[in-house]
Amino acid sequence: MNRMPWILIRSPLLVVLTFHLSAPTASAQSAQEIFASAHKMFFDETKPREAINLYKASLDAGLTGEARERALLELADAHWAGADPENARFVLGKLLQLARSPEIVPGALWRLGMSYMDKGHRSGNDMGAYNQGQAFYARLAREYPQHPYAPGALMVQANFATLIEANRTKAIRLYEELAAKYPDSDETKSAMEWLPGLRKMNDAELQTQAREARAQMMETTPKSQNGVIKKEP
Secondary structure, eight states, X not given: XXXXXXXXXXXXXXXXXXXXXXXOOOTTOOHHXXXXXXXXXXIITOOHHHHHHHHHHHHHTTOOHHHHHHHHHHHHHHHHHTTOHHHHHHHHXXXXXXXXXXXXXHHHHHHHXXXXXXXXXXXXXXXXXXXHHHHHHHHHHHHOTTSTXXXXXXXXXXXXXXXXXXXXXXXXHHHHHHHHHOTTSHHHHHHHHHHHHHHHOOHHHHHHHHHHHHHHHHHHSOSSOOOOOXXXX
């Protein structure tokens, strides 16, 4: 029997454990300068707590346009790096209310999908969280089909249909959609390796694999919240 790699529905995790307790003051700085300092603090110096304060200061100082959207996206990443996924999701929700950039919105959708999937794992296969994550991936694939995240969004949905929902018909449809839309993607290459075995499986075999995958995730996923960052493509 072909074994489907359950790990591919997992979100990439990056836990940033380095914290510092002081941040430079931002008086007499412009919003753009504060944002630049926040970006450097987070990405170059790996100080998420100080970066969070600076990102908020740049927003309060009146940062506008795509820079404001980018600051919110990076603020969410800083919250995740600081092991605060709830605030990360809150910030991303606010971002989706105002974001217009075709570069920013897909990143927010990807992060929300990934975060809710991770929440589902860490909450003992919480289907409510899983379904929220799937909705964000579906929106990304539907509204931004040309974005580099789109093949991955379809892949996550197909893997979820296979190993969590055990819905063979839905999984095959999604893998075939992935192959048709993105024939040269790495995701399609992987999908084409599994699809013949999936087609040969009966429902009982798929249900067994799905149960085993869920049990394995329960054994290997810590029951705690960690930071999650997906780098831009």
